[in-house]
Amino acid sequence: MKRRAAVIGLGHQSLEDHLPGLLGSSRAELVAVCDSNPDILRQRQEALQVPGFTRAGELLDALAPDFVVVAVPHHAGREVVQECAARGVHVLKEKPFATSVEEARELTQICQAGQVELMVTLQRRFNPIYTSVAGLLDQIGTPFLIDGQYTFHTDDPGGGWRGDVRQAGGGCIIDMGYHLIDLLLWYFGMPSRVLAEFSTTAVPGGGYDAEDTAVIQLGYDSDLYGSVLLSRWVAPKTERLHVVGTRGSVLLTKGQVQRLDLGGAVVEELTRPHAPASASAAQIDYFCRVLDGERPNTSGPDQHLAHAAFIASCYRSKAAGRYIDPKEML
Known part of the structure; x- marks a missing residue:
């Protein structure tokens, strides 16, 4: 059975990497999208034929996905990760992990307290x-x-x-x-x-x-x-x-x-001229394997403190x- 995933933040990175990666994944399926801009949300929602939300908390409460891809502006990342951790939802987070060392430590503690996996997206590691x-x-x-x-x-x-x-x-x-x-x-x-x-x-x-x-x-x-x-x-x-x-x-x-x-x-x-799309899907599949206990999380909070x-x-x-x-x- 495929892992149920949602994308929070529908900017350039999601359109170029995360959405194509999810659509090409063998271990995850897209069940919802979220963006604070209603016009962008409506456009993506219609194209993808999945439910759309303007608030991350509403998406998490309504659908309880297995994990979310978080690709929001840097300053908004901490709050979204906190909302996910409070509900036991795992996070595949667009880089950077944090905007400061202090925030990195806080996010590490938040994930530990919520017992959720967080992996930072770095497609080059899957190329x-x-x-x-x-x-x-x-x-x-x-x-x-x-x-x-x-x-x-x-x-x-x-x-x-x-x-x-x-x-x-x-x-x-x-x-x-x-x-x-x-x-x-x-x-x-x-x-x-x-x-x-x-x-x-x-x-x-x-x-x-x-x-x-x-x-x-x-x-x-x-x-x-x-x-x-x-x-x-x-x-x-x-x-x-x-x-x-x-x-x-x-x-x-x-x-x-x-x-x-x-x-x-x-x-x-x-x-390897055609790697980007497959690298995004490979990254998502790897994260699913991490959640299934088949692979170690080599791009988690501990690594990204460095x-x-x-x-x-x-x-x-x-x-x-x-x-x-x-x-x-x-």
Whole structure:
């Protein structure tokens, strides 16, 4: 029998990932949707032919789903998770896990008290391109340099709630940067020092205070070091992670990973151009297996306390003008 699932928040991420993922899932079925905007709700409800609600609590009480996909603005996430936990409903939550370390701790306690599973959505972890990187890194000798970049251009980088630090918790670092930060923590663990510079000046007089562009320098006790560029202003759209070692390098881009020799020639590569839709369905199926006790929850609150600490160290570093040890934020 399939798990009964609902989607709370019908923005871009739900339309692009979560709804197609649920419709393609072999272990879950969509039973309802929820959005605070009645017009958006009506449009989606008609297209999907499922009940619609403007309030999460009403959906939960009326249908008691097995789990919900929560894809609401960052500042609204805590309340929705709390409502789910109070009713024993499990949560697949769109990143970020939390807007601060303090909120991350609160959410962890809320989930424990409600005895619910919460898993943060990170589709890249269900894409063979990204899961193969660890094995390739083992073949380039001792890695010592990281060069990461995740950028795209939007004419209004501070538009809506994303431009307001009080609602979003930050700008490109906590939002789009969460994906690249997750890759760093996944492949290399927590760095021992972080130094961040960022700005809100791409649009003069734009009236937003959440950073549109950031450069993060990081270092590990193992002598691995590097930098990451994040921006929702810099064109062209680029997603890459280049790791250089003593015997070669690994170059990860969206849809492709390559292992290069010291001269830059491709030794081996893996491509998967049509992965996103299947990765979303695979993520939902995996969460169902977690709920059935068949798989461990590898993207739960305990793991994402580290993400919150890394992000907090970036913002503290900027304020202090010096390197910060992210582990001090825990």
